[in-house]
Amino acid sequence: MPKTDSNVSRIYAALRRMAADFELKPDERINESALSQTLGASRTPLREALNRLVAEGFLTFQSGRGFFCRPLSPAAVMELYEARVAVETETARLAARNATDEGRRALSGLLDEMAEEYAASEDAARLLEMDEAFHLEIAALSGNGELCRMVENLNDRVRFIRMVFMSRMAASGAPRLAAHRAIAEAINRGDEAAAAQAMRSHIERRRGEAAEAVRTAYSRIYVPEDGS
Amino acid sequence: MPKTDSNVSRIYAALRRMAADFELKPDERINESALSQTLGASRTPLREALNRLVAEGFLTFQSGRGFFCRPLSPAAVMELYEARVAVETETARLAARNATDEGRRALSGLLDEMAEEYAASEDAARLLEMDEAFHLEIAALSGNGELCRMVENLNDRVRFIRMVFMSRMAASGAPRLAAHRAIAEAINRGDEAAAAQAMRSHIERRRGEAAEAVRTAYSRIYVPEDGS
DNA sequence: GCATATCAATCTGTATACAGCTGACAGGGG
DNA sequence: CCCCTGTCAGCTGTATACAGATTGATATGC
Numbered sequence: 433m434p435k436t437d438s439n440v441s442r443i444y445a446a447l448r449r450m451a452a453d454f455e456l457k458p459d460e461r462i463n464e465s466a467l468s469q470t471l472g473a474s475r476t477p478l479r480e481a482l483n484r485l486v487a488e489g490f491l492t493f494q495s496g497r498g499f500f501c502r503p504l505s506p507a508a509v510m511e512l513y514e515a516r517v518a519v520e521t522e523t524a525r526l527a528a529r530n531a532t533d534e535g536r537r538a539l540s541g542l543l544d545e546m547a548e549e550y551a552a553s554e555d556a557a558r559l560l561e562m563d564e565a566f567h568l569e570i571a572a573l574s575g576n577g578e579l580c581r582m583v584e585n586l587n588d589r590v591r592f593i594r595m596v597f598m599s600r601m602a603a604s605g606a607p608r609l610a611a612h613r614a615i616a617e618a619i620n621r622g623d624e625a626a627a628a629q630a631m632r633s634h635i636e637r638r639r640g641e642a643a644e645a646v647r648t649a650y651s652r653i654y655v656p657e658d659g660s
Numbered sequence: 661m662p663k664t665d666s667n668v669s670r671i672y673a674a675l676r677r678m679a680a681d682f683e684l685k686p687d688e689r690i691n692e693s694a695l696s697q698t699l700g701a702s703r704t705p706l707r708e709a710l711n712r713l714v715a716e717g718f719l720t721f722q723s724g725r726g727f728f729c730r731p732l733s734p735a736a737v738m739e740l741y742e743a744r745v746a747v748e749t750e751t752a753r754l755a756a757r758n759a760t761d762e763g764r765r766a767l768s769g770l771l772d773e774m775a776e777e778y779a780a781s782e783d784a785a786r787l788l789e790m791d792e793a794f795h796l797e798i799a800a801l802s803g804n805g806e807l808c809r810m811v812e813n814l815n816d817r818v819r820f821i822r823m824v825f826m827s828r829m830a831a832s833g834a835p836r837l838a839a840h841r842a843i844a845e846a847i848n849r850g851d852e853a854a855a856a857q858a859m860r861s862h863i864e865r866r867r868g869e870a871a872e873a874v875r876t877a878y879s880r881i882y883v884p885e886d887g888s
Numbered sequence: 889g890c891a892t893a894t895c896a897a898t899c900t901g902t903a904t905a906c907a908g909c910t911g912a913c914a915g916g917g918g
Numbered sequence: 919c920c921c922c923t924g925t926c927a928g929c930t931g932t933a934t935a936c937a938g939a940t941t942g943a944t945a946t947g948c
Binding site for chain 2: 928929930931
Binding site: 439440473474475476477480496497 | 931932933934938939940941
Protein backbone atom coordinates (compact mmCIF):
# COMPACT_ATOMS: atom_id res chain seq x y z
CA MET A 433 0.00 0.00 0.00
CA PRO A 434 2.44 2.66 -1.15
CA LYS A 435 0.10 5.66 -0.97
CA THR A 436 1.51 9.17 -0.80
CA ASP A 437 -0.48 9.87 2.34
CA SER A 438 -3.62 8.77 3.96
CA ASN A 439 -6.29 7.47 1.71
CA VAL A 440 -9.18 8.51 3.90
CA SER A 441 -8.28 12.19 3.67
CA ARG A 442 -8.27 11.96 -0.10
CA ILE A 443 -11.68 10.30 -0.06
CA TYR A 444 -12.92 12.86 2.42
CA ALA A 445 -11.80 15.77 0.27
CA ALA A 446 -13.32 14.28 -2.87
CA LEU A 447 -16.63 13.55 -1.17
CA ARG A 448 -16.79 16.94 0.43
CA ARG A 449 -16.39 18.61 -2.92
CA MET A 450 -18.97 16.32 -4.51
CA ALA A 451 -21.45 17.05 -1.76
CA ALA A 452 -20.75 20.78 -1.82
CA ASP A 453 -21.31 20.89 -5.58
CA PHE A 454 -24.39 18.67 -5.32
CA GLU A 455 -22.89 16.12 -7.63
CA LEU A 456 -24.64 14.00 -5.10
CA LYS A 457 -28.16 15.22 -5.63
CA PRO A 458 -30.26 16.53 -2.75
CA ASP A 459 -31.66 13.73 -0.58
CA GLU A 460 -30.10 11.17 -2.87
CA ARG A 461 -29.21 7.92 -1.25
CA ILE A 462 -25.55 7.03 -1.40
CA ASN A 463 -24.63 3.54 -2.49
CA GLU A 464 -21.51 2.73 -0.53
CA SER A 465 -20.28 -0.16 -2.66
CA ALA A 466 -20.63 1.74 -5.90
CA LEU A 467 -19.06 4.87 -4.49
CA SER A 468 -16.15 2.98 -2.99
CA GLN A 469 -15.38 1.51 -6.39
CA THR A 470 -15.64 4.91 -8.04
CA LEU A 471 -13.19 6.34 -5.53
CA GLY A 472 -10.90 3.35 -5.67
CA ALA A 473 -11.06 2.31 -2.05
CA SER A 474 -12.97 -0.06 0.16
CA ARG A 475 -16.03 0.73 2.18
CA THR A 476 -14.22 1.06 5.49
CA PRO A 477 -12.37 4.33 4.82
CA LEU A 478 -15.31 5.54 2.75
CA ARG A 479 -17.64 5.18 5.71
CA GLU A 480 -15.20 7.00 7.96
CA ALA A 481 -15.22 9.94 5.58
CA LEU A 482 -19.01 9.79 5.30
CA ASN A 483 -19.35 9.95 9.06
CA ARG A 484 -17.22 13.05 9.24
CA LEU A 485 -19.32 14.71 6.56
CA VAL A 486 -22.49 13.91 8.46
CA ALA A 487 -21.10 15.67 11.50
CA GLU A 488 -20.23 18.66 9.34
CA GLY A 489 -23.71 18.92 7.90
CA PHE A 490 -22.90 17.92 4.32
CA LEU A 491 -24.72 14.61 4.54
CA THR A 492 -27.45 13.03 6.59
CA PHE A 493 -27.65 9.54 7.97
CA GLN A 494 -30.52 7.20 8.81
CA SER A 495 -29.77 4.09 10.80
CA GLY A 496 -30.20 1.02 8.67
CA ARG A 497 -30.83 3.00 5.52
CA GLY A 498 -27.47 4.61 4.97
CA PHE A 499 -26.16 8.01 3.98
CA PHE A 500 -27.92 10.70 1.98
CA CYS A 501 -26.91 14.01 0.53
CA ARG A 502 -28.19 16.99 2.50
CA PRO A 503 -31.49 18.48 1.38
CA LEU A 504 -31.58 21.69 -0.62
CA SER A 505 -34.51 23.86 0.27
CA PRO A 506 -35.12 27.57 0.62
CA ALA A 507 -35.63 27.11 4.34
CA ALA A 508 -32.35 25.24 4.78
CA VAL A 509 -30.43 27.87 2.85
CA MET A 510 -32.04 30.64 4.87
CA GLU A 511 -30.89 28.93 8.03
CA LEU A 512 -27.34 28.81 6.74
CA TYR A 513 -27.43 32.49 5.91
CA GLU A 514 -28.71 33.30 9.37
CA ALA A 515 -25.92 31.20 10.82
CA ARG A 516 -23.42 33.11 8.70
CA VAL A 517 -24.80 36.36 10.07
CA ALA A 518 -24.40 35.06 13.61
CA VAL A 519 -20.83 33.92 13.16
CA GLU A 520 -19.49 36.58 10.85
CA THR A 521 -20.84 39.61 12.66
CA GLU A 522 -18.78 38.37 15.57
CA THR A 523 -15.65 37.70 13.53
CA ALA A 524 -15.92 41.26 12.23
CA ARG A 525 -16.40 42.61 15.73
CA LEU A 526 -13.46 40.65 17.10
CA ALA A 527 -11.29 41.55 14.13
CA ALA A 528 -11.96 45.23 14.82
CA ARG A 529 -10.99 44.61 18.45
CA ASN A 530 -7.98 42.34 18.04
CA ALA A 531 -6.38 42.74 14.65
CA THR A 532 -2.75 43.78 14.63
CA ASP A 533 -1.55 46.61 12.43
CA GLU A 534 0.06 44.02 10.23
CA GLY A 535 -3.24 42.19 9.94
CA ARG A 536 -5.11 45.37 9.04
CA ARG A 537 -2.61 46.08 6.31
CA ALA A 538 -3.00 42.55 4.99
CA LEU A 539 -6.77 42.99 4.81
CA SER A 540 -6.48 46.26 2.93
CA GLY A 541 -3.94 44.70 0.61
CA LEU A 542 -6.22 41.77 -0.12
CA LEU A 543 -9.00 44.20 -0.95
CA ASP A 544 -6.80 46.21 -3.31
CA GLU A 545 -5.75 43.09 -5.17
CA MET A 546 -9.37 42.08 -5.48
CA ALA A 547 -10.46 45.47 -6.75
CA GLU A 548 -8.41 45.09 -9.90
CA GLU A 549 -9.57 41.61 -10.67
CA TYR A 550 -13.16 42.43 -9.81
CA ALA A 551 -13.39 44.95 -12.60
CA ALA A 552 -11.68 42.71 -15.11
CA SER A 553 -12.92 39.22 -14.34
CA GLU A 554 -16.34 37.91 -15.16
CA ASP A 555 -15.54 34.43 -13.97
CA ALA A 556 -18.11 33.78 -11.29
CA ALA A 557 -16.03 31.05 -9.69
CA ARG A 558 -13.05 33.35 -9.35
CA LEU A 559 -15.16 36.17 -7.93
CA LEU A 560 -16.66 33.82 -5.39
CA GLU A 561 -13.25 32.55 -4.43
CA MET A 562 -12.04 36.06 -3.72
CA ASP A 563 -15.17 36.83 -1.76
CA GLU A 564 -14.65 33.81 0.43
CA ALA A 565 -11.00 34.66 0.92
CA PHE A 566 -12.03 38.06 2.22
CA HIS A 567 -14.46 36.61 4.72
CA LEU A 568 -11.92 34.02 5.84
CA GLU A 569 -9.26 36.68 6.29
CA ILE A 570 -11.54 38.55 8.66
CA ALA A 571 -12.16 35.35 10.57
CA ALA A 572 -8.41 34.87 10.82
CA LEU A 573 -8.00 38.44 12.12
CA SER A 574 -10.51 37.72 14.86
CA GLY A 575 -7.88 35.38 16.30
CA ASN A 576 -10.49 32.75 17.07
CA GLY A 577 -9.82 29.35 15.50
CA GLU A 578 -13.23 28.03 16.41
CA LEU A 579 -14.98 30.84 14.55
CA CYS A 580 -12.64 30.27 11.60
CA ARG A 581 -13.75 26.66 11.40
CA MET A 582 -17.38 27.71 11.48
CA VAL A 583 -16.95 30.29 8.76
CA GLU A 584 -15.16 27.78 6.58
CA ASN A 585 -17.84 25.16 7.10
CA LEU A 586 -20.71 27.55 6.39
CA ASN A 587 -18.98 28.99 3.33
CA ASP A 588 -18.52 25.53 1.90
CA ARG A 589 -22.14 24.61 2.49
CA VAL A 590 -23.60 27.66 0.77
CA ARG A 591 -21.04 27.82 -2.00
CA PHE A 592 -23.26 26.14 -4.54
CA ILE A 593 -26.08 28.59 -3.95
CA ARG A 594 -23.78 31.57 -3.95
CA MET A 595 -22.35 30.33 -7.22
CA VAL A 596 -25.84 30.37 -8.67
CA PHE A 597 -26.32 33.96 -7.48
CA MET A 598 -23.04 35.05 -8.91
CA SER A 599 -23.44 33.65 -12.37
CA ARG A 600 -27.00 34.91 -12.63
CA MET A 601 -26.30 38.50 -11.72
CA ALA A 602 -23.00 38.37 -13.55
CA ALA A 603 -21.16 41.67 -13.49
CA SER A 604 -22.78 43.29 -10.46
CA GLY A 605 -19.66 42.87 -8.37
CA ALA A 606 -19.30 46.56 -7.69
CA PRO A 607 -21.78 46.86 -4.80
CA ARG A 608 -20.24 43.82 -3.14
CA LEU A 609 -16.81 45.39 -3.39
CA ALA A 610 -18.13 48.58 -1.83
CA ALA A 611 -19.62 46.61 1.02
CA HIS A 612 -16.31 44.85 1.57
CA ARG A 613 -14.55 48.19 1.72
CA ALA A 614 -16.99 49.45 4.31
CA ILE A 615 -16.37 46.39 6.47
CA ALA A 616 -12.60 46.63 6.14
CA GLU A 617 -12.59 50.32 6.98
CA ALA A 618 -14.63 49.77 10.12
CA ILE A 619 -12.23 47.03 11.16
CA ASN A 620 -9.23 49.24 10.45
CA ARG A 621 -10.76 52.03 12.54
CA GLY A 622 -11.30 49.53 15.34
CA ASP A 623 -15.00 50.38 15.31
CA GLU A 624 -16.51 47.12 16.53
CA ALA A 625 -20.15 48.09 16.25
CA ALA A 626 -19.78 49.48 12.75
CA ALA A 627 -17.84 46.44 11.57
CA ALA A 628 -20.49 44.09 12.94
CA GLN A 629 -23.32 46.14 11.46
CA ALA A 630 -21.65 46.38 8.04
CA MET A 631 -21.09 42.64 7.98
CA ARG A 632 -24.66 41.98 9.00
CA SER A 633 -26.22 44.06 6.28
CA HIS A 634 -23.75 42.70 3.72
CA ILE A 635 -24.82 39.11 4.35
CA GLU A 636 -28.50 39.79 4.98
CA ARG A 637 -28.80 41.63 1.69
CA ARG A 638 -28.24 38.35 -0.14
CA ARG A 639 -30.29 36.22 2.15
CA GLY A 640 -33.64 37.16 0.73
CA GLU A 641 -32.68 35.92 -2.70
CA ALA A 642 -32.23 32.40 -1.38
CA ALA A 643 -35.66 31.15 -2.39
CA GLU A 644 -35.25 32.24 -5.98
CA ALA A 645 -31.70 30.93 -6.15
CA VAL A 646 -32.72 27.52 -4.86
CA ARG A 647 -35.15 27.15 -7.72
CA THR A 648 -32.45 28.00 -10.22
CA ALA A 649 -30.08 25.70 -8.39
CA TYR A 650 -32.43 22.76 -8.81
CA SER A 651 -32.52 23.25 -12.54
CA ARG A 652 -28.72 23.29 -12.61
CA ILE A 653 -28.48 20.09 -10.65
CA TYR A 654 -30.99 18.10 -12.62
CA VAL A 655 -30.71 19.48 -16.13
CA PRO A 656 -27.89 17.72 -17.95
CA GLU A 657 -24.74 19.64 -18.89
CA ASP A 658 -25.33 21.82 -21.92
CA GLY A 659 -22.48 20.10 -23.70
CA SER A 660 -24.62 17.06 -24.46
CA MET B 661 -26.65 -9.44 16.26
CA PRO B 662 -29.86 -8.71 18.14
CA LYS B 663 -29.05 -5.20 19.29
CA THR B 664 -31.82 -2.84 20.30
CA ASP B 665 -30.66 -0.34 17.78
CA SER B 666 -27.51 0.61 16.05
CA ASN B 667 -24.34 -0.11 17.87
CA VAL B 668 -22.43 2.82 16.49
CA SER B 669 -24.83 5.35 17.96
CA ARG B 670 -24.40 3.75 21.37
CA ILE B 671 -20.63 3.93 21.02
CA TYR B 672 -20.88 7.46 19.75
CA ALA B 673 -22.96 8.58 22.71
CA ALA B 674 -20.67 6.89 25.20
CA LEU B 675 -17.54 8.37 23.66
CA ARG B 676 -19.05 11.79 23.41
CA ARG B 677 -19.86 11.76 27.08
CA MET B 678 -16.42 10.46 27.96
CA ALA B 679 -14.76 13.17 25.89
CA ALA B 680 -17.06 15.88 27.23
CA ASP B 681 -16.27 14.87 30.81
CA PHE B 682 -12.57 14.51 30.05
CA GLU B 683 -12.56 10.91 31.15
CA LEU B 684 -10.27 10.86 28.16
CA LYS B 685 -7.65 13.25 29.44
CA PRO B 686 -6.61 16.29 27.40
CA ASP B 687 -4.29 15.40 24.51
CA GLU B 688 -4.34 11.78 25.58
CA ARG B 689 -3.83 9.31 22.81
CA ILE B 690 -6.69 6.90 22.30
CA ASN B 691 -5.85 3.22 21.97
CA GLU B 692 -8.47 1.88 19.60
CA SER B 693 -8.07 -1.79 20.42
CA ALA B 694 -8.31 -1.26 24.14
CA LEU B 695 -11.23 1.14 23.82
CA SER B 696 -13.14 -1.17 21.50
CA GLN B 697 -12.86 -3.94 24.07
CA THR B 698 -13.99 -1.62 26.85
CA LEU B 699 -17.03 -0.64 24.82
CA GLY B 700 -17.75 -4.16 23.67
CA ALA B 701 -17.48 -3.63 19.94
CA SER B 702 -14.94 -3.93 17.18
CA ARG B 703 -12.72 -1.20 15.88
CA THR B 704 -14.79 -0.52 12.75
CA PRO B 705 -17.81 1.13 14.41
CA LEU B 706 -15.53 2.66 17.01
CA ARG B 707 -13.54 4.46 14.36
CA GLU B 708 -16.72 5.69 12.70
CA ALA B 709 -17.79 7.26 15.96
CA LEU B 710 -14.32 8.71 16.50
CA ASN B 711 -14.42 10.36 13.09
CA ARG B 712 -17.72 12.02 13.87
CA LEU B 713 -16.35 13.34 17.14
CA VAL B 714 -13.33 14.77 15.37
CA ALA B 715 -15.61 16.70 13.05
CA GLU B 716 -17.55 17.96 16.07
CA GLY B 717 -14.43 19.21 17.80
CA PHE B 718 -14.40 16.74 20.69
CA LEU B 719 -11.32 14.90 19.46
CA THR B 720 -8.36 15.55 17.22
CA PHE B 721 -6.75 13.28 14.70
CA GLN B 722 -3.23 12.92 13.33
CA SER B 723 -2.69 10.77 10.31
CA GLY B 724 -0.75 7.67 11.17
CA ARG B 725 -0.79 8.42 14.89
CA GLY B 726 -4.46 8.07 15.69
CA PHE B 727 -7.05 9.92 17.72
CA PHE B 728 -6.50 12.20 20.71
CA CYS B 729 -8.77 13.93 23.14
CA ARG B 730 -9.10 17.66 22.49
CA PRO B 731 -6.77 19.95 24.40
CA LEU B 732 -7.96 21.89 27.42
CA SER B 733 -6.40 25.31 27.64
CA PRO B 734 -7.58 28.74 28.71
CA ALA B 735 -7.23 29.95 25.13
CA ALA B 736 -9.36 27.11 23.74
CA VAL B 737 -12.08 27.71 26.33
CA MET B 738 -12.06 31.43 25.61
CA GLU B 739 -12.60 30.66 21.94
CA LEU B 740 -15.58 28.50 22.76
CA TYR B 741 -17.08 31.25 24.89
CA GLU B 742 -16.61 33.75 22.08
CA ALA B 743 -18.29 31.32 19.72
CA ARG B 744 -21.16 30.98 22.15
CA VAL B 745 -21.53 34.75 22.20
CA ALA B 746 -21.61 34.80 18.41
CA VAL B 747 -24.23 32.08 18.09
CA GLU B 748 -26.41 32.83 21.09
CA THR B 749 -26.73 36.56 20.62
CA GLU B 750 -28.25 35.69 17.28
CA THR B 751 -30.57 32.99 18.65
CA ALA B 752 -31.80 35.55 21.18
CA ARG B 753 -32.30 38.14 18.48
CA LEU B 754 -34.16 35.71 16.21
CA ALA B 755 -36.22 34.40 19.10
CA ALA B 756 -37.34 37.95 19.85
CA ARG B 757 -38.26 38.33 16.20
CA ASN B 758 -39.88 34.98 15.47
CA ALA B 759 -41.18 33.36 18.63
CA THR B 760 -44.86 32.57 18.68
CA ASP B 761 -47.01 33.54 21.65
CA GLU B 762 -47.09 29.89 22.60
CA GLY B 763 -43.30 29.80 22.49
CA ARG B 764 -42.99 32.88 24.66
CA ARG B 765 -45.29 31.36 27.23
CA ALA B 766 -43.23 28.18 27.18
CA LEU B 767 -40.05 30.15 27.85
CA SER B 768 -41.63 32.00 30.75
CA GLY B 769 -42.98 28.73 32.09
CA LEU B 770 -39.56 27.12 31.93
CA LEU B 771 -38.12 30.04 33.84
CA ASP B 772 -40.76 29.83 36.54
CA GLU B 773 -40.13 26.14 37.04
CA MET B 774 -36.44 26.83 37.29
CA ALA B 775 -36.87 29.63 39.80
CA GLU B 776 -38.28 27.25 42.40
CA GLU B 777 -35.61 24.66 41.94
CA TYR B 778 -32.84 27.24 41.77
CA ALA B 779 -33.53 28.38 45.28
CA ALA B 780 -33.82 24.87 46.65
CA SER B 781 -31.23 22.85 44.80
CA GLU B 782 -27.53 23.03 45.40
CA ASP B 783 -26.78 20.25 42.95
CA ALA B 784 -24.43 21.85 40.47
CA ALA B 785 -25.18 19.27 37.79
CA ARG B 786 -28.89 19.95 38.04
CA LEU B 787 -28.42 23.71 37.95
CA LEU B 788 -26.25 23.40 34.87
CA GLU B 789 -28.80 21.16 33.21
CA MET B 790 -31.51 23.75 33.72
CA ASP B 791 -29.25 26.51 32.49
CA GLU B 792 -28.53 24.60 29.29
CA ALA B 793 -32.22 23.83 28.82
CA PHE B 794 -32.95 27.55 28.96
CA HIS B 795 -30.36 28.36 26.32
CA LEU B 796 -31.54 25.52 24.10
CA GLU B 797 -35.14 26.66 24.41
CA ILE B 798 -34.18 30.08 23.11
CA ALA B 799 -32.35 28.43 20.23
CA ALA B 800 -35.50 26.46 19.48
CA LEU B 801 -37.58 29.64 19.54
CA SER B 802 -35.27 31.18 16.97
CA GLY B 803 -36.70 28.63 14.55
CA ASN B 804 -33.26 27.93 13.11
CA GLY B 805 -32.20 24.29 13.27
CA GLU B 806 -28.65 25.07 12.27
CA LEU B 807 -28.17 27.46 15.16
CA CYS B 808 -29.73 24.88 17.47
CA ARG B 809 -27.11 22.36 16.44
CA MET B 810 -24.38 24.87 17.07
CA VAL B 811 -25.66 25.79 20.52
CA GLU B 812 -25.92 22.14 21.45
CA ASN B 813 -22.41 21.40 20.25
CA LEU B 814 -20.88 24.37 22.05
CA ASN B 815 -22.79 23.67 25.24
CA ASP B 816 -21.51 20.12 25.28
CA ARG B 817 -17.94 21.20 24.71
CA VAL B 818 -17.86 23.72 27.54
CA ARG B 819 -19.96 21.70 29.94
CA PHE B 820 -17.01 20.42 31.89
CA ILE B 821 -15.65 23.89 32.50
CA ARG B 822 -19.04 25.29 33.38
CA MET B 823 -19.47 22.43 35.81
CA VAL B 824 -16.25 23.51 37.49
CA PHE B 825 -17.56 27.08 37.77
CA MET B 826 -20.84 25.97 39.17
CA SER B 827 -19.55 23.75 41.88
CA ARG B 828 -16.92 26.28 42.92
CA MET B 829 -19.23 29.23 43.33
CA ALA B 830 -21.98 26.99 44.68
CA ALA B 831 -25.08 28.90 45.67
CA SER B 832 -24.64 32.03 43.58
CA GLY B 833 -27.42 31.02 41.22
CA ALA B 834 -29.44 34.15 41.89
CA PRO B 835 -27.63 36.54 39.53
CA ARG B 836 -27.78 34.00 36.75
CA LEU B 837 -31.50 33.64 37.24
CA ALA B 838 -31.90 37.41 37.07
CA ALA B 839 -29.92 37.50 33.83
CA HIS B 840 -32.13 34.78 32.39
CA ARG B 841 -35.21 36.77 33.30
CA ALA B 842 -33.84 39.84 31.58
CA ILE B 843 -33.21 37.86 28.43
CA ALA B 844 -36.63 36.23 28.48
CA GLU B 845 -38.38 39.54 29.02
CA ALA B 846 -36.60 41.14 26.10
CA ILE B 847 -37.60 38.20 23.93
CA ASN B 848 -41.18 38.42 25.10
CA ARG B 849 -41.28 42.13 24.32
CA GLY B 850 -39.93 41.35 20.86
CA ASP B 851 -37.01 43.68 21.54
CA GLU B 852 -34.31 42.14 19.37
CA ALA B 853 -31.48 44.48 20.30
CA ALA B 854 -32.13 44.17 24.03
CA ALA B 855 -32.36 40.38 23.83
CA ALA B 856 -29.09 40.16 21.95
CA GLN B 857 -27.36 42.56 24.34
CA ALA B 858 -28.65 40.78 27.43
CA MET B 859 -27.46 37.44 26.08
CA ARG B 860 -24.07 38.88 25.21
CA SER B 861 -23.38 40.29 28.63
CA HIS B 862 -24.73 37.13 30.28
CA ILE B 863 -22.24 34.93 28.50
CA GLU B 864 -19.33 37.37 28.51
CA ARG B 865 -19.59 37.80 32.24
CA ARG B 866 -18.47 34.20 32.68
CA ARG B 867 -15.90 34.21 29.96
CA GLY B 868 -13.22 35.95 31.97
CA GLU B 869 -13.25 33.26 34.59
CA ALA B 870 -12.17 30.67 32.06
CA ALA B 871 -8.47 30.83 32.84
CA GLU B 872 -9.01 30.24 36.53
CA ALA B 873 -11.55 27.50 35.88
CA VAL B 874 -9.22 25.65 33.54
CA ARG B 875 -6.63 25.43 36.30
CA THR B 876 -9.20 23.99 38.66
CA ALA B 877 -10.42 21.70 35.93
CA TYR B 878 -6.98 20.19 35.49
CA SER B 879 -6.81 19.29 39.13
CA ARG B 880 -10.19 17.61 38.85
CA ILE B 881 -9.14 15.59 35.87
CA TYR B 882 -5.85 14.35 37.23
CA VAL B 883 -6.46 14.11 40.95
CA PRO B 884 -8.05 10.75 41.80
CA GLU B 885 -11.62 10.59 43.08
CA ASP B 886 -11.89 11.74 46.66
CA GLY B 887 -13.50 8.44 47.62
CA SER B 888 -10.11 6.75 47.65
C1' DG C 889 -58.40 -3.56 -9.67
C1' DC C 890 -56.46 -2.82 -5.23
C1' DA C 891 -54.43 -4.09 -1.05
C1' DT C 892 -51.49 -7.30 1.20
C1' DA C 893 -48.21 -11.00 1.89
C1' DT C 894 -43.99 -13.21 0.39
C1' DC C 895 -39.54 -13.57 -1.38
C1' DA C 896 -35.19 -12.61 -3.68
C1' DA C 897 -31.77 -9.23 -4.62
C1' DT C 898 -29.33 -5.73 -2.65
C1' DC C 899 -27.31 -3.03 0.79
C1' DT C 900 -25.88 -1.87 5.37
C1' DG C 901 -23.53 -2.99 9.96
C1' DT C 902 -19.83 -5.23 12.04
C1' DA C 903 -16.04 -8.43 12.88
C1' DT C 904 -11.71 -9.88 11.64
C1' DA C 905 -7.33 -10.34 9.22
C1' DC C 906 -3.26 -8.46 7.82
C1' DA C 907 0.05 -5.03 5.76
C1' DG C 908 2.63 -1.02 6.71
C1' DC C 909 3.85 2.57 9.78
C1' DT C 910 5.40 4.59 14.33
C1' DG C 911 7.90 5.03 18.37
C1' DA C 912 10.95 3.13 21.73
C1' DC C 913 14.93 0.87 23.00
C1' DA C 914 19.32 -1.40 22.67
C1' DG C 915 23.76 -1.59 20.82
C1' DG C 916 27.62 0.22 18.31
C1' DG C 917 30.37 4.02 16.45
C1' DG C 918 32.16 8.76 16.81
C1' DC D 919 29.09 10.86 26.73
C1' DC D 920 26.20 11.64 22.88
C1' DC D 921 24.26 10.43 18.66
C1' DC D 922 23.04 7.37 15.16
C1' DT D 923 20.90 3.23 13.47
C1' DG D 924 18.72 -1.39 13.37
C1' DT D 925 15.26 -4.01 15.30
C1' DC D 926 10.86 -5.11 17.27
C1' DA D 927 6.47 -4.75 19.51
C1' DG D 928 2.35 -2.50 19.08
C1' DC D 929 -0.83 0.24 16.72
C1' DT D 930 -3.13 2.24 12.79
C1' DG D 931 -5.10 1.91 7.94
C1' DT D 932 -7.63 -0.83 4.88
C1' DA D 933 -9.63 -4.87 2.62
C1' DT D 934 -12.73 -8.43 2.89
C1' DA D 935 -16.24 -11.61 4.59
C1' DC D 936 -20.58 -12.37 6.27
C1' DA D 937 -24.98 -11.74 8.99
C1' DG D 938 -29.05 -9.11 9.36
C1' DA D 939 -32.01 -5.44 7.51
C1' DT D 940 -34.31 -3.18 3.77
C1' DT D 941 -36.41 -2.60 -0.55
C1' DG D 942 -38.98 -3.40 -4.41
C1' DA D 943 -41.25 -6.73 -7.19
C1' DT D 944 -44.13 -10.50 -7.87
C1' DA D 945 -47.78 -13.33 -6.56
C1' DT D 946 -52.16 -14.00 -4.16
C1' DG D 947 -56.65 -13.12 -2.12
C1' DC D 948 -60.60 -10.22 -1.87
